[in-house]
Amino acid sequence: MKYVSDRILVPQDIRERKGSFFTPQQWVELSQKYISDVLGEDWQDEYYIWDCAAGTGNLLAGLTNKYNIWASTLDKADVDVMKDRIKNGANLLENHVFQFDFLNDDFAKLPKGLQDIINNEKKRKKLVVYINPPYAEVSSKDIKKEQCPNPRGIWILYTNLIPVSIYYTIRHIIAFTWLNDRDQFLYPNDGWMNDADFQNDCLTFTIFNTNIQSKYGINHWIPFTEEDAKDNFESHFMVDYIKDKTIHEESAELFGELTKKHKALKFSDEAKAVFRTGKKLWQYYHSQPTANVNASLYDIREFFQGRDDNGKMNNSSGDTQYNELIGDLRSALKTLSLKIQPKVYEYGFLVK
Ligand SMILES: C[S@@+](CC[C@H](N)C(=O)[O-])C[C@H]1O[C@@H](n2cnc3c(N)ncnc32)[C@H](O)[C@@H]1O
Numbered sequence: 001m002k003y004v005s006d007r008i009l010v011p012q013d014i015r016e017r018k019g020s021f022f023t024p025q026q027w028v029e030l031s032q033k034y035i036s037d038v039l040g041e042d043w044q045d046e047y048y049i050w051d052c053a054a055g056t057g058n059l060l061a062g063l064t065n066k067y068n069i070w071a072s073t074l075d076k077a078d079v080d081v082m083k084d085r086i087k088n089g090a091n092l093l094e095n096h097v098f099q100f101d102f103l104n105d106d107f108a109k110l111p112k113g114l115q116d117i118i119n120n121e122k123k124r125k126k127l128v129v130y131i132n133p134p135y136a137e138v139s140s141k142d143i144k145k146e147q148c149p150n151p152r153g154i155w156i157l158y159t160n161l162i163p164v165s166i167y168y169t170i171r172h173i174i175a176f177t178w179l180n181d182r183d184q185f186l187y188p189n190d191g192w193m194n195d196a197d198f199q200n201d202c203l204t205f206t207i208f209n210t211n212i213q214s215k216y217g218i219n220h221w222i223p224f225t226e227e228d229a230k231d232n233f234e235s236h237f238m239v240d241y242i243k244d245k246t247i248h249e250e251s252a253e254l255f256g257e258l259t260k261k262h263k264a265l266k267f268s269d270e271a272k273a274v275f276r277t278g279k280k281l282w283q284y285y286h287s288q289p290t291a292n293v294n295a296s297l298y299d300i301r302e303f304f305q306g307r308d309d310n311g312k313m314n315n316s317s318g319d320t321q322y323n324e325l326i327g328d329l330r331s332a333l334k335t336l337s338l339k340i341q342p343k344v345y346e347y348g349f350l351v352k
Pocket of ligand 1: 023024052053054055056057058059072074075078100101102103104134
């Protein structure tokens with residue numbers, strides 16, 4: 001394995017841009033060594049690599065096969081820096097570098113080559129989502145090398161589901177202002193680690209807010225059992241995770257190492273209200289003759305709300321019962337987020 005990293009990238013002034021948590025060179029080299037230890041010397045030729053939180057691209061320094069590498073990130077300015085770097089010799093392909101919000105954007109926005117990989121089961125298994133995530137400090141602690149992407153492309157594991165949910169939640173419940181915008185999120189203190197209530201509130205918020213769509217793969221986010229559905233779900237991961245159950249091997253593909261026993265989660269009253277209102281919505285959806293048994297919340301919303309001529313999902317539905325049920329769920333989620341908000345400051349994710 002060759003490391004040519006320092007030569008490829010980064011004029012110093014660009015590297016030291018304020019507030020972007022660049023991946024230090026040592027981490028870059030060590031992480032690539034770990035991957036190569038696990039996947040083999042030739043991993044760069046045998047696997048596809050996607051850094052979906054690429055920032056200005058440091059993590060990809062030293063990789064040799066640019067045809068197998070994709071790099072995307074949230075801010076256009078960072079994409080521009082990466083493109084500049086390509087002009088200065090960085091070993092990346094211009095067409096493989098693009099702006100993409102991995103939490104909110106649709107896979108349809110991805111370059112075709114990457115879509116082909118994701119939509120092809122065999123190739124998808126060869127996709128390494130290689131990132132130093134925003135909040136790297138929170139979630140990398142538990143990250144294992146055999147991690148796999150969830151249907152949206154984020155690497156979520158049995159072991160990092162809680163940190164990922166916290167990250168997802170705090171980014172969604174605080175309105176962005178010029179003061180607290182994105183990169184102002186800070187390395188938190190340890191308080192969140194012992195606050196199971198906070199952790200489970202965030203998990204609940206995430207479960208009922210993801211944009212997971214079952215058409216992109218197995219929906220591992222169904223928080224209910226089949227009692228009201230017409231058939232078996234493809235995955236019982238979330239219910240098993242919540243209850244005190246061994247996680248089955250069938251979920252391993254998406255959630256990594258999963259055979260551990262796990263303590264049953266206890267939920268706050270606010271979180272329970274979300275589950276209760278969410279369940280009514282699920283029940284109503286599954287009473288529809290054409291219900292898809294593995295539907296996600298997004299699929300359910302799409303089913304009732306439909307899309308306009310431009311393909312955008314409508315804001316509401318002609319079905320009054322659905323409107324009432326989703327209204328109840330939203331209001332329970334609002335109460336839950338108001339409960340979580342002060343802790344975002346208490347644990348130092350944001351400073352007031
Ligand atoms: C820890 S930094 C990674 C830095 C990168 N490896 C480097 O060294 O430049 C995380 C990056 O993820 C980006 N990011 C944050 N949220 C994102 C999102 N939802 N989608 C895509 N990128 C995101 C941030 O802008 C930041 O550049």
